[in-house]
Amino acid sequence: MSGNTFGKLFTVTTFGESHGPALGAIVDGCPPGLPLTEEDLQRDLDRRRPGTSRHTTQRREPDRVKILSGVFEGVTTGTSIGLLIENTDQRSKDYGNIKDQFRPAHADYSYHHKYGLRDYRGGGRSSARETAMRVAAGAIAKKYLASRGIAIRGYMSQLGPIAIDFQSWEAVDDNPFFCPDPARVPELEAYMDQLRRDQDSVGARITVVAEGVPPGLGEPVFDRLDAELAHGLMSINAVKGVEIGDGFASVSQRGSEHRDEMTPEGFLSNHAGGVLGGISSGQAIVAHLALKPTSSITTPGRSIDVHGNPVEVVTKGRHDPCVGIRATPIAEAMMALTLMDHLLRHRAQNAEVRVATPVLR
Amino acid sequence: MSGNTFGKLFTVTTFGESHGPALGAIVDGCPPGLPLTEEDLQRDLDRRRPGTSRHTTQRREPDRVKILSGVFEGVTTGTSIGLLIENTDQRSKDYGNIKDQFRPAHADYSYHHKYGLRDYRGGGRSSARETAMRVAAGAIAKKYLASRGIAIRGYMSQLGPIAIDFQSWEAVDDNPFFCPDPARVPELEAYMDQLRRDQDSVGARITVVAEGVPPGLGEPVFDRLDAELAHGLMSINAVKGVEIGDGFASVSQRGSEHRDEMTPEGFLSNHAGGVLGGISSGQAIVAHLALKPTSSITTPGRSIDVHGNPVEVVTKGRHDPCVGIRATPIAEAMMALTLMDHLLRHRAQNAEVRVATPVLR
């Protein structure tokens, strides 16, 4: 209830501060009998890990995850799964200034007013480091969903002003940007190099797609599948917008254009992004998210301190110039967790439903 | 858990089908001692009601709400508040075709696969008529929030291709579009008249603003205030996108531009839309939502029936050519419910927090 749990049947509860001794999570509700190893989780953690190219922070975070419970003889037992990542790169340093200042666009000011105090070391709980546990937990969901024919993948669809068209899934994992068009990678690299020289940061747009989702997932009214996806994706650090299907482009569309017509062979388009009336239609589920530019930049900014005095804040340390670059695995994880939860919720109520109508793609 | 409840401490649970005998809701968790009358709820219901101009459906829905419990001697008692609206305009008609056909872009196909059957009369539970109860419940939240200095208001910021700049709150209630610029109203009317002649529909963009929100609302990690707002707003029928603050425009912004600097007098900008690290900053909370064009248009569309055969669907009946026109009070309601819930959640944990730093606007 205090916000550190996601999901209702397949739940993920997390803890951990950026510079504390460890991050951890408890995954509850996983069906028994799923083959699961630490390596299954490590794969996605490595995709999110910083320091793999010159375009992300150079912090060294090996992020080795341990499974502490819920798996026995190689398969899940149905009991809660404890996960732990020990923090190894906690440089002991002087936090003097950060302690009393509110960095612009950071959570410092709002945490201070919420709690009356805050763990100022590296952003504490508000650090994007928290997302490592989302990725670890999401990998469990992904593995279960994959066993049911559901694949979840994401890519960068825009970096700052550079919009990128989707070309192929193969391309996505071949570059540090999750860019789906290999021809555009040099342009992205040049842009990032200039950005570093400008000592500035920029936003990004990520697209996540789930294929193989059966029709029927999602609940009517408040817990629509798209509403829960929006919840999960907007809860990622730095996300400022979420679209399902055509999203904001729908505003200027006409009904005759937007509606996805059906034939016995399938849907003729997918403006809806795979969700009708809040419930999956069997088409690919498509979501887009907007990430703001990194707040930590070395250009000084105006702010105040905890006493209300004006100060000039200069952020030091190692930061991603575009948080969006590493966001793709996180977005995939949140979509996987959302779909997993709804798969179980749907099954609880509707396990006995048998429908004759063919499923359209 | 089956999706008909919103909120965790201030909860709204609803029922009711478009053509059933009644709609209802239970509002739980309201603080005691709040003066409340049916008229307080009716005001917003009347703002949402169809048939008040030629640009919305001509269905007659008086939508008189009754308070059945939880209010005694004019004030809330702290116990659950039962609300009821009887459906009065249920024309008995022939549903023959609709019964076996899946209308494109409607929930027919997805409900059918979820439940194996559906109440096909007027869309049943998937009808936008369901939102009446959101508005009624939201009015309770609004009234409590107003007593704490929090005002929630919305307006139409785009109709189809026509973007509308904000001019004044006074203008908003003076026209059937919730248009904040009186000079643009004739243009909107002309557009809608042409749209009707084209037998088509169009989307819209709505903006909702909460002023007077104290800093500290929202929970870190998964239940960020912006994530919960996205959940609530995306759960409204026809919504395909949600933005907080600059939203998707943040993608191409630089960090030096996006970050809202602070001085002792206040924030210098509000790109963040009033939320930092998932927690309210004390600035105005600003959200935008995209609504798709109405799916029910009289232009025939291709589809299939429940046996998988191809059919041509022609929608008859009285429908809004732009569902966005009546969406403003609904969006306000969902923002009010979200803020109310987080006000109580924040108070539960942090009632004893006292902070010296001044609150910036």
Place this chain on the structure above:
Amino acid sequence: MSGNTFGKLFTVTTFGESHGPALGAIVDGCPPGLPLTEEDLQRDLDRRRPGTSRHTTQRREPDRVKILSGVFEGVTTGTSIGLLIENTDQRSKDYGNIKDQFRPAHADYSYHHKYGLRDYRGGGRSSARETAMRVAAGAIAKKYLASRGIAIRGYMSQLGPIAIDFQSWEAVDDNPFFCPDPARVPELEAYMDQLRRDQDSVGARITVVAEGVPPGLGEPVFDRLDAELAHGLMSINAVKGVEIGDGFASVSQRGSEHRDEMTPEGFLSNHAGGVLGGISSGQAIVAHLALKPTSSITTPGRSIDVHGNPVEVVTKGRHDPCVGIRATPIAEAMMALTLMDHLLRHRAQNAEVRVATPVLR
């Protein structure tokens, strides 16, 4: 979250004050396709209804329940089910004294301190009248469970000092006490007649049994099936104790006596009451509950008023001299709701589990 909802997947949310215009409930999460009529609910409501013998309150409460949504063409649709009972016997009377006094053993004093005010008419929300909605909602769960071979029945096992051995289910519905031994009914009648002459009240013990429950229901650790049953049963007005199986008799049992041994033909005893490690074993689930004597008696009692002054409270009006007499259908309802919820929860996670070992009874 404010306590008016029971269950996690099959949820019941209720509203209504004793002397308000109506009682209502929303049942969410019911599987689609269950045949359901108002008569299905009315049957159990009639079993709970007062005034059917001289041993219960003579208030006339026809308690006709209406289904307002979620049922279409005679079967549930999977959407939320709205239920309503209008209060018809609200005598307009003088509440003068009750308004300012705290009746001993009633919720007056505790509600006053919780909320700062209270609906004093007939106990408001704290009245046992609230349990009508539990019975109505429980009847839906009972009907679904019955379709899966699960039968839930209860009986009075003790009235004041008179312990009653179980003889037959047939006997239970043949007398106003839910007494399972027809030979003991005259003794109970004589006891109650004397109690009325004494202007006093007495407690009772109720036993509820669920047969046909498959093994596997219940969650380990905190949401054990017995823990959730205890929650549900203890939430009934006037209940002060709950036992599963041998309950408090287990305290003085030895392990060699208590443990239920198994053979290929089945369990050799059922001291556990059908729950092992918090999970159903396939045996009959057996629970006992203790109800305190009715607090409303005509014998004057010492108390204070809202100003802290001493007063003598004399309860008038029509009250049950033993609330336990009508408690059996309520206890059945709470057990049905608990099992229904856990059936769905179990199915969500473990739908794919297939076990070779035979189920023992």
Place this chain on the structure above:
Amino acid sequence: MSGNTFGKLFTVTTFGESHGPALGAIVDGCPPGLPLTEEDLQRDLDRRRPGTSRHTTQRREPDRVKILSGVFEGVTTGTSIGLLIENTDQRSKDYGNIKDQFRPAHADYSYHHKYGLRDYRGGGRSSARETAMRVAAGAIAKKYLASRGIAIRGYMSQLGPIAIDFQSWEAVDDNPFFCPDPARVPELEAYMDQLRRDQDSVGARITVVAEGVPPGLGEPVFDRLDAELAHGLMSINAVKGVEIGDGFASVSQRGSEHRDEMTPEGFLSNHAGGVLGGISSGQAIVAHLALKPTSSITTPGRSIDVHGNPVEVVTKGRHDPCVGIRATPIAEAMMALTLMDHLLRHRAQNAEVRVATPVLR
């Protein structure tokens, strides 16, 4: 939702198997600013620890708890608190027989049917070892409650056939039984020595008392304070019954005897156990629980194996002959967690309530 979380606002989520690498918990919702050290948790863990007398299992479990997050500079920050206890006494041994057999009165059979497989090492998740994390989390709640004047203490009120009257709190911690009467300790020791010679086990009754609880905690209807206490206490391993106040003795009491009359100086009795209408009255909250005899005894018992064949089960290893002996700190922890949760829930809704009437004890 899968049962490993307790509480709604102050939540505890746990993981860990008896013979796995570690036990852990995440405590969410703790108010910020509470001074907290590992030693605060260790104190109660040591009270629960086995092997401190010859009357409990001789397993060596140092149970050193680590706080991994949520505490900074000696006080809680309001973010989630990660707790970890590494398992150190995992003897590698031959589980051959246990693997395929269902031990009578254990969770083996029910887990097997629920999940289709189970971690058979030492009972896996169903082991009472799981309660260590309840005690650790409960210590946080206890510390916060203590800062508000609320004290929670328990004692053994019956061991097998030996009922024990309360004499003093001082006595409780001076013997390995949590016996509140020093004069009875030799009798308990003699009984236990004989029990060991008999190779048998026995049940116990524990009483828990909370003093200083303000009136107003608990929610009407389903989440009554006593219902939630029953939930929490019944969720402890081996508990088969829960009573509030006079509990089952209320069955044969008359209303004139049971009702607790009030004078301006206070209540004249406490038959209710501190709860009226599900809400705390300001009196001491009193609960009793019944624990069954330990199931693991060295006397052989009849059972079946996973193939349905009859087997004779002989339990080896180190087991408590009376699980009730170490249950007192666990019961205290569950009462502390329940009260803490309701303190926050009450505050969320009713923080602004001010009542003139004096609080009676």
